[in-house]
Amino acid sequence: MRATPPETRRAPGAAKPAALALLLALGLLQPSARAGAPWLPAVSLPPAPRVAPPPPRVPDADARRRFEAAFGEGGRLLALGQYEAARPLLEAAVAAWPEHAEARLAHARALLMLGYLGWQQDLVVRARQDAAQALWLAPERPGARELLELADHLLGRMKRLAAPARPSPRPGR
Numbered sequence: 001m002r003a004t005p006p007e008t009r010r011a012p013g014a015a016k017p018a019a020l021a022l023l024l025a026l027g028l029l030q031p032s033a034r035a036g037a038p039w040l041p042a043v044s045l046p047p048a049p050r051v052a053p054p055p056p057r058v059p060d061a062d063a064r065r066r067f068e069a070a071f072g073e074g075g076r077l078l079a080l081g082q083y084e085a086a087r088p089l090l091e092a093a094v095a096a097w098p099e100h101a102e103a104r105l106a107h108a109r110a111l112l113m114l115g116y117l118g119w120q121q122d123l124v125v126r127a128r129q130d131a132a133q134a135l136w137l138a139p140e141r142p143g144a145r146e147l148l149e150l151a152d153h154l155l156g157r158m159k160r161l162a163a164p165a166r167p168s169p170r171p172g173r
């Protein structure tokens with residue numbers, strides 16, 4: 001066994017000089033480089049202007065009667081937890097008055113519950129679209145943002161569980 005001169009011996013766990021130089025260089029570069037994209041210039045863009053929703057279109061008397069009947073009955077069934085029965089009524093209400101944020105939220109709730117209970121990703125995507133539209137139409141409406149976040153969380157969970165599972169490494173190999 002060769003003897004190492006005392007001036008070149010390292011303490012156990014000490015970093016190699018090349019590794020120390022690399023860490024020092026990375027530490028010096030950190031303020032000027034962004035993680036993942038050091039080649040992009042460090043500029044900030046002005047905030048995008050908020051696009052206002054269109055002025056609400058009030059349906060004619062016949063469409064308003066259809067809306068009120070469908071939305072009233074659909075909301076009642078939704079409150080009772082009969083999501084499958086409420087769904088076509090709430091779809092008719094949204095079709096009769098697309099700019100009505102409350103109808104879109106009720107429809108999104110029914111779709112989200114059906115998507116969750118049946119584990120159907122397409123229904124959750126449609127629920128997310130309705131919740132986003134309702135939030136755009138009425139940003140001050142309580143519950144719209146929470147419903148959108150809930151749909152996003154559920155979609156992420158569905159995608160994670162749908163991904164093929166990687167086998168865990170066996171010990172000893």
